[in-house]
Amino acid sequence: MDVPHSSSNAINLGRLATDIGFLLRLAQVKVYERYFREYGDRHIKPGEFSVLWAIAHNPGVRQNVLCQELIIKRSHMTKLVRSLEDRALVSRRVPDEDRRGVELTITDKGQTLVDEIAPWFFAFEDCLGEKMNATEREKLKAQLLKFIASETED
Amino acid sequence: MDVPHSSSNAINLGRLATDIGFLLRLAQVKVYERYFREYGDRHIKPGEFSVLWAIAHNPGVRQNVLCQELIIKRSHMTKLVRSLEDRALVSRRVPDEDRRGVELTITDKGQTLVDEIAPWFFAFEDCLGEKMNATEREKLKAQLLKFIASETED
DNA sequence: GAGATAATGTTTCCTTGTAAACAAAAACCA
DNA sequence: TGGTTTTTGTTTACAAGGAAACATTATCTC
Incomplete structure:
Protein backbone atom coordinates (compact mmCIF):
# COMPACT_ATOMS: atom_id res chain seq x y z
CA MET A 1 0.00 0.00 0.00
CA ASP A 2 1.46 3.30 -1.05
CA VAL A 3 1.79 6.19 1.31
CA PRO A 4 0.72 9.71 0.39
CA HIS A 5 3.13 11.99 -1.43
CA SER A 6 6.57 11.22 -0.11
CA SER A 7 8.49 14.26 -1.28
CA SER A 8 12.25 14.65 -1.18
CA ASN A 9 12.58 15.39 2.51
CA ALA A 10 10.09 12.70 3.37
CA ILE A 11 9.53 11.69 6.93
CA ASN A 12 8.26 8.59 8.55
CA LEU A 13 4.64 8.82 9.58
CA GLY A 14 4.33 5.21 10.64
CA ARG A 15 0.80 4.01 11.23
CA LEU A 16 -0.52 7.54 10.94
CA ALA A 17 0.01 7.37 7.19
CA THR A 18 -2.78 4.84 6.90
CA ASP A 19 -5.01 6.06 9.68
CA ILE A 20 -8.53 6.44 8.41
CA GLY A 21 -9.17 9.77 10.12
CA PHE A 22 -5.95 11.17 8.72
CA LEU A 23 -6.74 9.90 5.24
CA LEU A 24 -10.21 11.41 5.34
CA ARG A 25 -8.75 14.76 6.29
CA LEU A 26 -6.22 14.63 3.45
CA ALA A 27 -8.89 13.66 0.96
CA GLN A 28 -11.09 16.53 2.00
CA VAL A 29 -8.25 19.02 1.81
CA LYS A 30 -7.60 17.85 -1.74
CA VAL A 31 -11.24 18.38 -2.66
CA TYR A 32 -11.19 21.89 -1.20
CA GLU A 33 -7.97 22.74 -2.98
CA ARG A 34 -9.43 21.75 -6.29
CA TYR A 35 -12.71 23.52 -5.57
CA PHE A 36 -11.00 26.83 -4.98
CA ARG A 37 -8.57 26.34 -7.84
CA GLU A 38 -11.53 26.15 -10.21
CA TYR A 39 -13.57 28.59 -8.20
CA GLY A 40 -13.36 31.50 -10.65
CA ASP A 41 -15.96 34.19 -10.08
CA ARG A 42 -18.58 31.86 -8.65
CA HIS A 43 -19.04 33.51 -5.30
CA ILE A 44 -20.53 30.58 -3.50
CA LYS A 45 -18.78 28.22 -1.16
CA PRO A 46 -19.44 24.48 -0.88
CA GLY A 47 -21.42 24.79 2.33
CA GLU A 48 -23.56 27.59 0.98
CA PHE A 49 -24.24 25.72 -2.20
CA SER A 50 -25.33 22.58 -0.37
CA VAL A 51 -27.82 24.60 1.67
CA LEU A 52 -29.12 26.40 -1.40
CA TRP A 53 -29.42 23.13 -3.28
CA ALA A 54 -31.29 21.45 -0.44
CA ILE A 55 -33.75 24.34 -0.19
CA ARG A 74 -27.97 25.47 14.34
CA SER A 75 -25.83 28.45 15.26
CA HIS A 76 -23.90 28.08 12.05
CA MET A 77 -27.00 27.48 9.94
CA THR A 78 -28.38 30.79 11.16
CA LYS A 79 -25.38 32.54 9.65
CA LEU A 80 -25.46 30.59 6.40
CA VAL A 81 -29.15 31.26 5.86
CA ARG A 82 -28.79 34.92 6.74
CA SER A 83 -25.98 35.24 4.23
CA LEU A 84 -28.12 33.63 1.54
CA GLU A 85 -31.05 35.84 2.48
CA ASP A 86 -28.90 38.96 2.37
CA ARG A 87 -28.05 38.04 -1.20
CA ALA A 88 -31.75 37.52 -1.96
CA LEU A 89 -31.18 33.87 -2.84
CA VAL A 90 -33.64 32.45 -0.33
CA SER A 91 -36.60 33.82 1.59
CA ARG A 92 -37.71 33.05 5.13
CA ARG A 93 -41.28 32.73 6.35
CA VAL A 94 -42.50 32.09 9.87
CA PRO A 95 -45.40 29.65 9.46
CA ASP A 96 -48.61 30.28 11.38
CA GLU A 97 -48.86 26.63 12.45
CA ASP A 98 -45.62 26.89 14.40
CA ARG A 99 -44.33 30.35 14.98
CA ARG A 100 -41.04 29.10 16.44
CA GLY A 101 -39.76 27.81 13.17
CA VAL A 102 -38.73 29.19 9.83
CA GLU A 103 -39.73 27.89 6.42
CA LEU A 104 -37.21 28.42 3.66
CA THR A 105 -37.85 28.76 -0.02
CA ILE A 106 -35.54 29.61 -2.86
CA THR A 107 -36.06 32.81 -4.81
CA ASP A 108 -36.00 33.10 -8.58
CA LYS A 109 -32.56 34.58 -8.32
CA GLY A 110 -31.49 31.67 -6.14
CA GLN A 111 -32.91 29.12 -8.55
CA THR A 112 -31.11 30.79 -11.43
CA LEU A 113 -27.86 30.56 -9.50
CA VAL A 114 -28.43 26.90 -8.65
CA ASP A 115 -29.18 26.10 -12.27
CA GLU A 116 -26.02 27.86 -13.28
CA ILE A 117 -23.70 26.41 -10.65
CA ALA A 118 -25.02 22.87 -10.26
CA PRO A 119 -23.60 21.47 -13.52
CA TRP A 120 -20.19 22.77 -12.58
CA PHE A 121 -20.51 21.72 -8.95
CA PHE A 122 -21.32 18.12 -9.78
CA ALA A 123 -19.20 17.84 -12.92
CA PHE A 124 -16.41 19.14 -10.78
CA GLU A 125 -16.45 15.78 -9.09
CA ASP A 126 -15.79 14.06 -12.39
CA CYS A 127 -12.47 15.85 -12.67
CA LEU A 128 -11.63 14.79 -9.16
CA GLY A 129 -9.20 11.98 -9.06
CA GLU A 130 -8.42 12.06 -12.74
CA LYS A 131 -6.26 9.04 -12.28
CA MET A 132 -9.19 7.16 -10.84
CA ASN A 133 -11.67 5.95 -13.35
CA ALA A 134 -15.41 6.24 -12.92
CA THR A 135 -15.79 2.70 -11.65
CA GLU A 136 -13.20 3.23 -8.96
CA ARG A 137 -14.79 6.47 -7.90
CA GLU A 138 -18.15 4.78 -7.59
CA LYS A 139 -16.57 2.09 -5.45
CA LEU A 140 -15.04 4.74 -3.21
CA LYS A 141 -18.39 6.48 -2.87
CA ALA A 142 -20.19 3.23 -2.11
CA GLN A 143 -17.68 2.49 0.61
CA LEU A 144 -17.92 5.96 2.08
CA LEU A 145 -21.70 5.57 2.21
CA LYS A 146 -21.31 2.28 3.98
CA PHE A 147 -18.85 3.79 6.42
CA ILE A 148 -21.15 6.71 7.18
CA ALA A 149 -24.15 4.45 7.58
CA SER A 150 -22.25 2.21 9.94
CA GLU A 151 -21.45 5.22 12.13
CA THR A 152 -25.02 6.46 12.10
CA GLU A 153 -26.59 3.85 14.33
CA ASP A 154 -27.13 6.31 17.18
CA MET B 1 -26.98 2.73 -3.46
CA ASP B 2 -28.29 3.79 -0.10
CA VAL B 3 -28.42 7.36 0.98
CA PRO B 4 -27.21 8.51 4.38
CA HIS B 5 -29.54 8.45 7.36
CA SER B 6 -33.01 9.24 6.08
CA SER B 7 -34.76 10.10 9.34
CA SER B 8 -38.49 10.60 9.77
CA ASN B 9 -38.67 14.07 8.28
CA ALA B 10 -36.33 13.16 5.49
CA ILE B 11 -35.73 15.50 2.65
CA ASN B 12 -34.58 15.03 -0.88
CA LEU B 13 -30.91 15.83 -1.38
CA GLY B 14 -30.79 14.65 -4.96
CA ARG B 15 -27.32 14.28 -6.40
CA LEU B 16 -25.81 15.97 -3.36
CA ALA B 17 -26.46 12.80 -1.36
CA THR B 18 -23.81 10.98 -3.38
CA ASP B 19 -21.44 13.86 -4.00
CA ILE B 20 -17.95 12.83 -3.06
CA GLY B 21 -17.07 16.09 -1.31
CA PHE B 22 -20.26 15.90 0.73
CA LEU B 23 -19.63 12.27 1.63
CA LEU B 24 -16.08 13.02 2.71
CA ARG B 25 -17.34 15.77 4.97
CA LEU B 26 -19.94 13.49 6.54
CA ALA B 27 -17.41 10.73 7.06
CA GLN B 28 -15.02 13.09 8.78
CA VAL B 29 -17.73 14.49 11.02
CA LYS B 30 -18.55 10.94 12.09
CA VAL B 31 -14.91 10.29 12.94
CA TYR B 32 -14.73 13.46 15.00
CA GLU B 33 -17.95 12.65 16.81
CA ARG B 34 -16.65 9.28 17.81
CA TYR B 35 -13.27 10.68 18.78
CA PHE B 36 -14.78 13.15 21.21
CA ARG B 37 -17.33 10.64 22.47
CA GLU B 38 -14.45 8.42 23.61
CA TYR B 39 -12.23 11.35 24.43
CA GLY B 40 -12.38 11.00 28.20
CA ASP B 41 -9.61 12.84 30.02
CA ARG B 42 -7.08 12.56 27.22
CA HIS B 43 -6.44 16.25 26.69
CA ILE B 44 -5.03 15.98 23.22
CA LYS B 45 -6.85 16.68 19.99
CA PRO B 46 -6.36 14.75 16.76
CA GLY B 47 -4.28 17.47 15.13
CA GLU B 48 -2.03 17.82 18.15
CA PHE B 49 -1.54 14.09 18.39
CA SER B 50 -0.57 13.79 14.74
CA VAL B 51 2.08 16.47 15.18
CA LEU B 52 3.38 14.88 18.36
CA TRP B 53 3.45 11.46 16.73
CA ALA B 54 5.31 12.76 13.69
CA ILE B 55 7.92 14.46 15.87
CA ARG B 74 2.68 27.37 8.73
CA SER B 75 0.72 29.90 10.73
CA HIS B 76 -1.34 27.16 12.26
CA MET B 77 1.66 24.93 12.89
CA THR B 78 3.24 27.72 14.89
CA LYS B 79 0.29 27.63 17.25
CA LEU B 80 0.17 23.86 17.51
CA VAL B 81 3.87 23.59 18.26
CA ARG B 82 3.73 26.40 20.79
CA SER B 83 0.87 24.68 22.55
CA LEU B 84 2.85 21.44 22.69
CA GLU B 85 5.92 23.29 23.90
CA ASP B 86 3.94 25.08 26.60
CA ARG B 87 2.92 21.67 27.88
CA ALA B 88 6.57 20.55 27.79
CA LEU B 89 5.78 17.78 25.28
CA VAL B 90 8.25 18.92 22.64
CA SER B 91 11.33 21.10 22.58
CA ARG B 92 12.50 23.54 19.94
CA ARG B 93 16.07 24.16 18.87
CA VAL B 94 17.37 26.64 16.32
CA PRO B 95 20.12 24.75 14.47
CA ASP B 96 23.42 26.50 13.79
CA GLU B 97 23.46 25.30 10.17
CA ASP B 98 20.32 27.26 9.38
CA ARG B 99 19.24 29.77 11.92
CA ARG B 100 15.94 30.44 10.16
CA GLY B 101 14.48 27.07 11.00
CA VAL B 102 13.46 25.17 14.06
CA GLU B 103 14.26 21.58 14.91
CA LEU B 104 11.71 19.74 16.95
CA THR B 105 12.24 16.86 19.32
CA ILE B 106 9.91 15.13 21.67
CA THR B 107 10.53 15.30 25.41
CA ASP B 108 10.38 12.36 27.77
CA LYS B 109 7.03 13.60 28.93
CA GLY B 110 5.86 13.81 25.34
CA GLN B 111 7.07 10.32 24.56
CA THR B 112 5.28 8.97 27.59
CA LEU B 113 2.09 10.60 26.40
CA VAL B 114 2.49 9.22 22.89
CA ASP B 115 3.10 5.74 24.27
CA GLU B 116 0.01 6.07 26.36
CA ILE B 117 -2.31 7.55 23.74
CA ALA B 118 -1.18 5.79 20.57
CA PRO B 119 -2.76 2.40 21.29
CA TRP B 120 -6.08 4.10 21.92
CA PHE B 121 -5.68 6.47 18.99
CA PHE B 122 -5.09 3.71 16.46
CA ALA B 123 -7.31 1.09 18.07
CA PHE B 124 -9.99 3.73 17.99
CA GLU B 125 -10.05 3.22 14.26
CA ASP B 126 -10.90 -0.44 14.73
CA CYS B 127 -14.14 0.52 16.46
CA LEU B 128 -14.93 2.86 13.63
CA GLY B 129 -17.52 1.51 11.31
CA GLU B 130 -18.38 -1.45 13.47
CA LYS B 131 -20.69 -2.63 10.76
CA MET B 132 -17.80 -2.66 8.34
CA ASN B 133 -15.46 -5.54 8.71
CA ALA B 134 -11.69 -5.23 8.59
CA THR B 135 -11.47 -6.21 4.95
CA GLU B 136 -13.95 -3.56 3.92
CA ARG B 137 -12.16 -0.93 5.94
CA GLU B 138 -8.89 -1.84 4.29
CA LYS B 139 -10.54 -1.47 0.92
CA LEU B 140 -11.86 1.94 1.87
CA LYS B 141 -8.42 3.00 3.02
CA ALA B 142 -6.78 1.72 -0.13
CA GLN B 143 -9.24 3.68 -2.22
CA LEU B 144 -8.76 6.83 -0.18
CA LEU B 145 -5.03 6.50 -0.68
CA LYS B 146 -5.53 6.14 -4.40
CA PHE B 147 -7.83 9.14 -4.44
CA ILE B 148 -5.36 11.29 -2.52
CA ALA B 149 -2.48 10.19 -4.71
CA SER B 150 -4.45 10.99 -7.83
CA GLU B 151 -5.00 14.52 -6.56
CA THR B 152 -1.36 14.99 -5.63
CA GLU B 153 0.10 15.29 -9.08
CA ASP B 154 0.90 18.97 -8.63
C1' DG C 1 31.43 41.24 -1.29
C1' DA C 2 26.70 43.87 -2.01
C1' DG C 3 22.22 43.87 -3.33
C1' DA C 4 18.31 41.10 -4.85
C1' DT C 5 15.69 36.95 -4.04
C1' DA C 6 14.09 32.90 -1.54
C1' DA C 7 13.08 30.19 2.64
C1' DT C 8 11.39 29.88 7.39
C1' DG C 9 8.69 31.25 11.27
C1' DT C 10 5.78 34.55 13.59
C1' DT C 11 2.19 37.92 14.05
C1' DT C 12 -2.18 39.95 12.94
C1' DC C 13 -6.52 39.71 11.12
C1' DC C 14 -10.17 37.15 9.07
C1' DT C 15 -13.29 33.03 8.06
C1' DT C 16 -15.55 28.93 9.37
C1' DG C 17 -17.70 26.43 12.69
C1' DT C 18 -19.10 25.26 17.52
C1' DA C 19 -20.77 25.59 22.52
C1' DA C 20 -23.47 27.80 25.76
C1' DA C 21 -26.73 31.12 27.24
C1' DC C 22 -30.81 33.17 25.79
C1' DA C 23 -35.77 34.33 23.91
C1' DA C 24 -39.95 32.91 22.05
C1' DA C 25 -43.34 29.74 21.04
C1' DA C 26 -45.22 25.05 21.32
C1' DA C 27 -46.36 20.89 23.86
C1' DC C 28 -47.07 18.51 27.95
C1' DC C 29 -49.22 17.61 32.35
C1' DA C 30 -51.32 18.08 36.68
C1' DT D 1 -56.16 26.65 33.23
C1' DG D 2 -51.40 27.46 34.67
C1' DG D 3 -46.99 25.99 35.30
C1' DT D 4 -43.09 23.07 33.47
C1' DT D 5 -40.55 21.14 29.75
C1' DT D 6 -39.21 20.93 24.85
C1' DT D 7 -38.40 22.74 20.46
C1' DT D 8 -36.58 26.19 17.50
C1' DG D 9 -33.82 29.82 16.26
C1' DT D 10 -30.59 33.72 17.59
C1' DT D 11 -26.82 35.80 20.00
C1' DT D 12 -22.38 35.91 22.13
C1' DA D 13 -18.06 34.27 23.06
C1' DC D 14 -14.65 31.15 21.60
C1' DA D 15 -11.57 27.53 18.96
C1' DA D 16 -9.62 25.88 14.65
C1' DG D 17 -7.51 27.08 10.70
C1' DG D 18 -5.83 30.11 6.91
C1' DA D 19 -4.08 34.55 4.17
C1' DA D 20 -1.19 38.22 4.07
C1' DA D 21 2.25 41.14 5.87
C1' DC D 22 6.39 41.01 8.40
C1' DA D 23 11.26 39.88 10.36
C1' DT D 24 15.16 37.15 10.02
C1' DT D 25 18.46 34.43 7.89
C1' DA D 26 20.23 32.07 3.90
C1' DT D 27 21.15 31.81 -0.98
C1' DC D 28 21.87 33.54 -5.51
C1' DT D 29 23.77 36.75 -8.91
C1' DC D 30 26.54 40.22 -10.54
Missing part, protein backbone atom coordinates in the same frame (compact mmCIF):
# COMPACT_ATOMS: atom_id res chain seq x y z
CA ALA A 56 -34.26 24.30 -3.94
CA HIS A 57 -35.18 20.63 -3.77
CA ASN A 58 -37.36 20.96 -0.68
CA PRO A 59 -39.35 24.18 -0.88
CA GLY A 60 -40.61 25.32 2.48
CA VAL A 61 -38.17 23.12 4.36
CA ARG A 62 -37.69 23.95 8.02
CA GLN A 63 -34.30 25.32 8.96
CA ASN A 64 -33.99 22.74 11.67
CA VAL A 65 -34.47 19.85 9.26
CA LEU A 66 -31.73 21.27 7.11
CA CYS A 67 -29.40 21.21 10.11
CA GLN A 68 -30.08 17.54 10.72
CA GLU A 69 -29.75 16.44 7.14
CA LEU A 70 -26.66 18.44 6.27
CA ILE A 71 -25.03 17.96 9.69
CA ILE A 72 -24.60 21.64 10.32
CA LYS A 73 -25.08 23.09 13.79
CA ALA B 56 8.33 11.32 17.95
CA HIS B 57 9.06 9.34 14.80
CA ASN B 58 11.34 11.95 13.27
CA PRO B 59 13.50 13.48 15.99
CA GLY B 60 14.90 16.84 14.99
CA VAL B 61 12.42 17.27 12.18
CA ARG B 62 12.09 20.76 10.78
CA GLN B 63 8.81 22.50 11.49
CA ASN B 64 8.45 23.29 7.82
CA VAL B 65 8.70 19.66 6.80
CA LEU B 66 5.99 18.83 9.26
CA CYS B 67 3.75 21.39 7.56
CA GLN B 68 4.25 19.80 4.18
CA GLU B 69 3.75 16.24 5.31
CA LEU B 70 0.74 16.82 7.52
CA ILE B 71 -0.79 19.45 5.23
CA ILE B 72 -1.00 22.07 7.93
CA LYS B 73 -0.33 25.72 7.17
